[in-house]
Amino acid sequence: MSSSGKHHPNLNRARLLAVLLIFFSLAGWMNQAFLSQFIVSNPLPVHTLLETVTIIIFTSVFIVCWNAFGSTRKISSVILAVAFLCTAILGFAHAISFMGMPGFDTAIDMHKSFSAWLASRAIVAATLLGLAFDPEDADISQSQSYAILLSALTGTALWAGLIFFFPHMIPLTYVEHLGQTWFKVACEVGLIGINLLSAYLFYQHASKLETSNSAEHLHINRLPLFLASLLLAVSEVYFCIYTETNDVNIVLGHLMQLMAAIAIYRSMVAVNIHTPYAQLAESSKQLELSAEELRIERERLSRMIDTAIDGIITVNEEQKIILINPAAAGIFGYEVGQLEGSSLDRLIPMRHRHAHGSHVKKFGETGVTRRKMGTHYEDFYVTGCRADGGEFPIEASIAHQLENGKRFYTVIFRDITDRKIAKEKMAAYHEELSQLSGVLQSIREEERKHIARELHDDLGQLLAALRMDLSLLQRDNQLTARNESTIQSMDQLILSAITTLRRIATDLRPRALDEGGLYFALQTLQKEFSQRHQIHCELIADEEQLILDDAQSTAIFRIVQESLTNVARHAQAETVHIEFSETETHLKFTICDDGRGIEEEDIRKTRSFGLVGMRERVKAMHGTFTVHSNTGEGTCLSIKLPRLHADHEKRMQTGEFHTMLIQQDLKH
Known part of the structure; x- marks a missing residue:
């Protein structure tokens, strides 16, 4: 959000209020004799009322800062919300344990009350000081914000438990008949210093923003926080110098504290309420400026859809056609005017209509925004029906989107009849070739078996008989040495032929297999x-x-x-x-x-x-x-x-x- 001067209280007015506050506070502090004349006869209701209003304001800060930005929050809003919730809880613990409340009348109860009060004011002072250093803001997720809230509430509960169940572990803040201790006064002096530092830093930032008109890191006004820090410092002084519970200083301190809470509310809550709406207004203004560009883009998109060669159809949740391009109408054999406003079932075969509706509904519920379907011609549920009743396969991609709470589905598709026919032919040819290969393998094995059998049974037997005849011839005593050598050579050749024949026959068809x-x-x-x-x-x-x-x-x-x-x-x-x-x-x-x-x-x-x-x-x-x-x-x-x-x-x-x-x- 821009931090122009109109978003901040007037700097001169803030300075004047600060001067008047300091002047009257100094006058009161220096005239305690005059203030002592004003005695609060029944202080408990007054203290309780002022503290309760302060707690309500801090609780309001928590509620609005926590819900200002929806599920995606700003880290500054989360820290502010958590800090002031814890402050409200500890302030409530202080209020119910204050001297005079039923069941809380002892000095130790007053010690508990002061301890809770100091803790709550310390949280406020630390939070304001952190904002005064002007950190950069950032988005934070819902889970992270709940983790911060849970951690802070756990720490607050542990501190409250320590105060109420183990008060002796905390330095005394109140002693009966003596009043508040030096420890409490020292703590308040420290809080005064922190608040004065925060006021100085806020004033410096506000002065720069007022003069330079630069952008803020945080969605807050610095001048109200400058006054709030100053008021808290002044209230701490009043709380330091009071002596009795009916002292008017306590009332003045509570009034200063209440005004500081109002200033904090004005600075942070008002801005956190208006920031989202201001951003929305800015966005609306930008939309108005770009209306002409949007019209041009729509015309360009419309021309692209009308000239696309693929079919494009958009239907609503009731499966009514709200957009169809000429290519899609031509694929189905219709004119565009005949299909606009009609049911998508008109383009789906009767046997697939129920299944198609359930498929589309399931697709919309899965959260997936795109899906490809019909990439294989076997996906017969993605089948179109022409005007003449003929059916054809479709390859399509489907997408869905939400607009104003209504779901729309867009399908981009093409007719793959030619591809289906080609694939079926290829599959048939492949099957025929596989069958032919199997037949050829079988025929070859049969031929091998036949040739092996012929070689072994016929030619093998002839070679074996020929070798037997040579063996008989070798026994003839009338053979000369030369003839005997020739016959032995013939025997070796026949033996080699038989061995080769057996190897060939085995390669063709091993007899061991049969x-x-x-x-x-x-x-x-x-x-x-x-x-x-x-x-x-x-x-x-x-x-x-x-x-x-x-x-x-x-x-x-x-x-x-x-x-x-x-x-x-x-x-x-x-x-x-x-x-x-x-x-x-x-x-x-x-x-x-x-x-x-x-x-x-x-x-x-x-x-x-x-x-x-x-x-x-x-x-x-x-x-x-x-x-x-x-x-x-x-x-x-x-x-x-x-x-x-x-x-x-x-x-x-x-x-x-x-x-x-x-x-x-x-x-x-």
């Missing part, structure tokens, strides 16, 4: 790999885990075989670890090596046919395939396959599975 099952085939593969490449290979598996159908056994064997081939070619590993585990629903296995690892870009390469083949095999079995690799730390393949149901296993065992895949491929 004769001993997957577990035996993996053991054979492990031993051959270790012997051929001098790499330690460890297999951890349970034979019962690996009793599977032919298709799964073949796929798992090929995955392990391809993995070991990659390790031998690229990994530069010393150890390979293959481990199988199972649950009721899944079979899991990992293949890990301690080689040089795979770069991330190499994993994503589409030309990494080994990894692609393994992924396709796993996908055909509806499993998951994961590659974990760090450069220099090795590679680990993790495969998780579902257990097949009994009817599926039976179908695969009888060969119906491959037939089904081929039939599906032919249909597509």
Whole structure:
């Protein structure tokens, strides 16, 4: 708030009042004989009335300062409110324990009363001195303000408890037949000094503000506080020099104290009441000045909405359309005038209307101001209904805001029919390719099995018979040494051919897989790999885990075989670890090596046919395939396959599975 001169009492008037106050006070102090003629015959009601009015004023200071700025308060208002509340509480304790009150008639009770009185005046003096140093103001949260209030009330309660229950721990302030002690007088002299210092500082600040018209740190008028500090200093003098409870000095001190309270109220409470309204008036004035700018901004926004290619719709809490742009109306097949004021249900398919209303209501209650919806064409509840009854998918973002207590929802959307069709086609093509890959894998395995069987059963048998004939020929005694050497060479060539034939047949289709099952085939593969490449290979598996159908056994064997081939070619590993585990629903296995690892870009390469083949095999079995690799730390393949149901296993065992895949491929 600006601190112009019109916000402060006139500086000359304040100086005149201060001079008159000091003049008459000095006259009274120097003529105690004259004042002693005025005796208050019944002082208790007078003291109680004046103290009560002061307490009420201080309580009013608390109430208004505490509530002046709502939930976000100024720290100055909080400190003032808390300080004067504590002052009012201690003032009440002083009033009820004063000499003459029922139940309080002893010297120790008077000591309690004076102790509470000194504490209350000390709080007022300290608060005014703090304001006199003109600290900068700042906002404070509601939780922080309540923490300050609770701490102050706790301290006040502890001090009051000390006064009333342990008065002997406090230096005496009153002695029977002697009156107030030097300790009390010394305290009052100290309060006089503090109040005079505060009055001087307030006067200096008020003089600068009056002449320079500069901004204030705090929402207070300095001149009333200058007078209040001066009045409090004068009242302390009167309280120092009185001798009896019926002395008129006490009444004069209370009157000065009451006038100080009124000045404090005028300075702080009046300003705290009017400041928020003054700020509101200033804001209103600024709004009036910017009305033309607001009109221009609205016109610009209206043009932007009308020319946007995306649809924009705003509805109220009753789902009535209050704004719709031409693009939105065109998407739904209407004119703008046909939809304004109508229900949003008109644009939503019948089966989705109830769910859509509950979704919007829930969205408004969550407190989230924006949400994206319909980003996948599978979100069928975000579906529009055209004027001709046709439905189409929507991608939209929704936002809500409160205006004058009413909630409004704004949706920006677009028609994603073409995107949905493209995605559906891509998904269909991907499914067909996956099925074709599965069929090709099955056909290749069948061809491999057939070729391996032909090589082993036919060509293998012929080579074995040929070797037997050579063995018989070697027994003929008529052979010369030259012929015998030739025959031995032929025998070695046939033996090499048989060994090569067996290796080729095993690579095409290991007989161990058909004769001993997957577990035996993996053991054979492990031993051959270790012997051929001098790499330690460890297999951890349970034979019962690996009793599977032919298709799964073949796929798992090929995955392990391809993995070991990659390790031998690229990994530069010393150890390979293959481990199988199972649950009721899944079979899991990992293949890990301690080689040089795979770069991330190499994993994503589409030309990494080994990894692609393994992924396709796993996908055909509806499993998951994961590659974990760090450069220099090795590679680990993790495969998780579902257990097949009994009817599926039976179908695969009888060969119906491959037939089904081929039939599906032919249909597509």
